[in-house]
Amino acid sequence: MNTLTTEIFDQKLLEVLFAHNKEFTEELIENNHNQTYFEITNNSEHGDLTTNFAMMHAKSMKMNPVKLAEILVSGFEKDKKKLFIKDIKIAGPGFFNLYLNESFWHQTLGYMKSNLIHYGFENIGNGSKVNVEYVSANPTGPLHIGHCRGAIIGDVIASLYDKMGFDVTREYYVNDAGGQIEQLVYSVESKYRELASIKSNEQDITYNGQYIADIASVLFEKYQDSLLGMADYNIIIKDCAISHILKLIKEDLNKVNITHDIFFSEASLLEKDEISKTIKFLKEKKYIYWGKLPLPKNQEDIKLEQREQDIFASTMFGDDIDRAVSKEDGSHTYFASDIAYHQNKISRGFSKLINIWGADHAGYVKRLQGAVSALSDGQAGVEVILCQLVKLFRDNKPVKMSKRNNDYITIGEVVNEVGSDPVRFMMLYRKSDAPLDFDFVKVCDKSKENPVFYVQYAYARIHSVIRNWNDENNLDFISEFNKLDSDFNILNHPQEINLIKKMSYFPILLKNVVATNDVHRIAFYLHELASDFHALWNIGNDNENMRFITNDDTKTFQRLSFIYLVSQIIERGLDLLGVSYPEKM
Incomplete structure (x- = not known):
């Protein structure tokens, strides 16, 4: 049976369920497309495959979980031989466990070998358009290491969706309008004044890293002391500053192999009047109204003037309160710009939007999801992945901040010291919403305590075995494997x-x-796979009969084919993570 995989058990489950309750099964398939029901167990005492399906769905089917499990068992019993099943057991409140013959697992390896080129990458997207927006740091300075985590998560999500048949656009939203840009211009102007020996600005500057001085030097070299006499000097400074900083950002992203298809300018929304048009559109749909927001909680006794303004009805979409889209002076809020930006995405044909944000934006998620739903009549959705902080350590001691950049450490500084591979892998080695500690010493350690090394070492070990066989036999194993x-x-x-x-x-x-965007699970999986391989290697050290290369040619070829397939899965996984897979270490 050349197409045997664990997915046949999901298909069989639905087949049994369909015979019992057609309407429920059709609804289940429609609402849970591509869902898997059986999991591979970690404990062989619980079988090889297990599912809690009966417990999850018994209530919807108005049944007892054990009774539903019994119905499933009865359906599977009829095809035990065909499905390589040794035994079926119901455990606890309704777990359904399958015990399989070893020949099933042998068949799965045969399937991997015959489908190796595309193994793991199923076309479930069918070309549907997905927009992944990540990094999107304000262009007011170089990227610090905190931005790196979200950048890598977004990049891996985009790579995975691309491999799974989606039409992916990788996007960076450039916040090149608003108060922070005005402060950037002011900061550069102040440094320029120093170089041109012109009376300095009176206010303190917001941005004061070396890069500000570098931008001022570029302007002084071009204009000498004449810049401030020009009518549009603010625009000249802004354009020069943003161009310079975006160049720094792209250089740092390139060091961790991250690229974007589009750098979308917030200022372009203003130039094309898209914000006003979007607000008008939502007013016509009755999602924006003219009114007053309630006073903040616990401040009802404080005399605050309530004013009328344009308000988005985000409570209609599960938010705590409605949200203002206009300010006292009539200008638009940042939220209004964000609504218009996402309307632009929708107008470009994207129905699935994924945004990678810092954890400090958690309170912003509901209103944006509501806005996207309102704009698209529920036809588009935005998934927001929140990334917690990264703390830097050196041998368990906190790392001091960068002197060059005033108060932070850049991505470039970290990559220059430890390389791209440890940065990319370790930024994925925790769930995005959990804080992450990055230790410069530990990520370079050549031991099993260092996850990225341990995974790469498994790959290199496998290829060292294959090289030994090649040398002994004066043949190329991979060519033999393919033939x-x-x-x-x-x-x-x-x-x-x-x-x-x-x-x-x-x-x-x-x-x-x-389905979940939990890309850390790929890093976890690769570490577990590598650990299982190293464990098998260690058994061979103690038991000659378990070594990969033996005097028995049949046994040797099966084992080399087996571990070569292991290496190919490691290679595909590391490639998704943007991490290299050296054959020698």
Whole structure:
């Protein structure tokens, strides 16, 4: 059976369910497209595959979970031989556990080999358009290491969606309008005045890193002391500053192999009057009204003037309060600009939007999701991934801030010291909403305590074995592997079966990550896969019969084919994460 994968058990479950309750099954399939129901167990006592389906859906079907599990068991019993099932058990309140013959896992390796080019990457997107917006840091200075985490998460999400058949656009929103840009211009002007020996500004400057002095030097070299006499000198300073800083940002992003398809200018929304047009559009749809916002909680006794303004009815979409889209002077709020920007995305044909933000924007999520729903009549949605802070350490001691850049450490400084691979992998080695500690010493450690090294080392170890075989036989193993059919029937050691199980989970993992955007799970998976391989290697050190290269040619070829497939899954996973996979270390 050449197409045997663990997904056949999901298909069988739906088939059994359909025979029992057609209407419920059709609704389930429609609402849970591409969902997997069976998980590979971590404990063989609970079988090889398990599902809590009966407990999750019994209430909807108005049944007892154990009774539903019994119905599933009855359906699976009819195809036990066909599905390589040794035993079926119901555990606890309704867990449904399958115990499989080893030959099933041998078949899955055969399927991997015959489908190796695209293994794991199923076209579930069918070309649908997805916009992934990440980084989008204000162009007021170089990127600090805190931006790096969201940048890498966004980049990996975009890469995964692309591999899974979506039409992906990688986007950076350039906030080149508003008060922060005015402060940037003022800061550069002040430095320029010093160089041109012109009376200095009276106010303190907001931005004071070396890059501000560098921008001022560029302006002074071009204009000498004549710049401030020009009618449009503010625009000249702004354009020069933003261009210079975006160049720094792109250079730092390039150091961690991150690119964008589009750098979208906020100022362009103003130039094309898109904000006013979007506000008008939502007024016509009755989602923006003229009124007064209630006073903040616990401030009812304070005399505050309530004023009328344009307000978005975000409470209609689950937000705590409605949100202002205009200021006292009649200008638009930042939220109004954001609404217009997302209307622009929708007008470009995107129905799925993914934004990567810092955790300090958590209170902003509901209003934006409401705005996207209002703009698209519920046809588009935005998923927001919040990234917690990154703390830098050196051998468990906090790292002092950068002198060059005043109060932060740039992505470039970190990559220059430790390289791109440790940065990319470790930024993904925690769930995005959990704080992350990055230790310069630990990420360069060549031991199993360093996850990125441990994964890359597994890949290098496998290729060292293959090189040894090549040298002994004066052949190229990979060419032989591609030419010959492989059987895997001698791989029956519990650790070999455990490793095959882990390998077979790769396609399920990727579909689950597309559903949740939890890209840290790919890094976790690769570490677990590498750990299982190293464990098998160690067994071979103690037991000659378990070594990869033996006097038995059949056994050797099966085992080399097996570990080569392991390396290919590691390669695909690291490639998704933007991490290299050296064959020698």
